[in-house]
Amino acid sequence: ETGVTQTPRHLVMGMTNKKSLKCEQHLGHNAMYWYKQSAKKPLELMFVYNFKEQTENNSVPSRFSPECPNSSHLFLHLHTLQPEDSALYLCASSQSIQGAGTEAFFGQGTRLTVV
Amino acid sequence: GDSVTQMEGPVTLSEEAFLTINCTYTATGYPSLFWYVQYPGEGLQLLLKATKADDKGSNKGFEATYRKETTSFHLEKGSVQVSDSAVYFCALTPNRDDKIIFGKGTRLHILP
Numbered sequence: 001e002t003g004v005t006q007t008p009r010h011l012v013m014g015m016t017n018k019k020s021l022k023c024e025q026h027l028g029h030n031a032m033y034w035y036k037q038s039a040k041k042p043l044e045l046m047f048v049y050n051f052k053e054q055t056e057n058n059s060v061p062s063r064f065s066p067e068c069p070n071s072s073h074l075f076l077h078l079h080t081l082q083p084e085d086s087a088l089y090l091c092a093s094s095q096s097i098q099g100a101g102t103e104a105f106f107g108q109g110t111r112l113t114v115v
Numbered sequence: 116g117d118s119v120t121q122m123e124g125p126v127t128l129s130e131e132a133f134l135t136i137n138c139t140y141t142a143t144g145y146p147s148l149f150w151y152v153q154y155p156g157e158g159l160q161l162l163l164k165a166t167k168a169d170d171k172g173s174n175k176g177f178e179a180t181y182r183k184e185t186t187s188f189h190l191e192k193g194s195v196q197v198s199d200s201a202v203y204f205c206a207l208t209p210n211r212d213d214k215i216i217f218g219k220g221t222r223l224h225i226l227p
Contacts, residue, residue, distance in 0.1 A: 004158075033215070042219040043204065056214065090158050094215070102208050103149060104215050106158035 003027040006091050006107035013081065014115055021076040021110050023091030030096040032074040033104065034066060037088040049074060050096050081114045088112075117142040121205045121218035128195055129226050136190040136221050138179075138205035146207040148172075148181055148188040153202045153220070162190075162203070200225045 004025045013019050025032065034046040048056035049068040063085075065077040074091055088111050092104040121138040128134060140146065147166045151159040163172030168183035177192045188205060205218040 006158075043217045045214070045217075048214060092159075092215075102147065102215070103161050103164055104151075104159075106151075106160065108156075108158045 004091060004093055004105050004107040006089075006110050008110060009108065010111045010113075012113045012115060013078070015081060015083075017081075018077070018079040020078065021089055021091075021112075023074040023076075023107055025072055025074075025091075025093040025105070027093060027105060028095070029093035029105070030071050031094045031102075032068060032071070033092040033094075034074065034076055035090040035092065037090055037109070039087075043090075046076075078112075081112075083114050086112055086114045117146070117207065117209050117216050119205050119207055119216055119218035121203075121221055123219075123221070124202075125222040125224055127224045127226065130197055131194045132225075134190070134192040134195045134199075134223070136203055136205075136223070138188045138190065138218060140186050140188065140205075140207050142186075142207055142209055144210035145183075146209050148179070149206040149208075149215075150177070150179055150188070150190050151204040151206060151217075153204065155201070159204060195223075195225050197225045197227050199223060 007022045030051050032049045036044040046060045047066045052068050067075040088109045090109045091107045094102045094104045118141045149164045150162040152162045153159045163174040165172040165181035171180045179188050179190045202220045202222050204220045
């Protein structure tokens, strides 16, 4: 148990569907992240939230919409996705402390397949 | 900008062989350095870390030393096991930024 829980673990959706990925952390952390991991590509940072405020958006297409209602929960809303969006989506959290060896704790990921 | 470079994989070794996975970094100031491991079907887990120069992180028989003079954080293990087969990521956090920067990952296969 890593303390970061992602649901669902697997998701198959059509290109016209709307779905949401959920991430929950019970570690008291203030920073949360969404990463995309595709086969044979580097881990891609998508969004960063720090104290519920979005601090980074790495040129992610608008068909991905994050939401962070509080420091413990992070969502990724998906709509009109493309097959190339199929990937493992990883959520992570960390304690927001400047200058510390801030390690990230990851969930097990959601394996998304767009058909 | 800050970045991490690690050796390309896959790396294939026999059980009980010595392992080295190279990692070098570019960063201003004094970053913290990490190795993460991802087993099949799982998310990433922290393997070890070092927060200042000359620190040695260690866990599960793996070691890495923070070398500021060579900007390196190479991962080593004296005798690998089949269960060590996974993808290994080198990463850093800049001194005054919570963003975690990952290398591309190195896939390790250990043959029995």
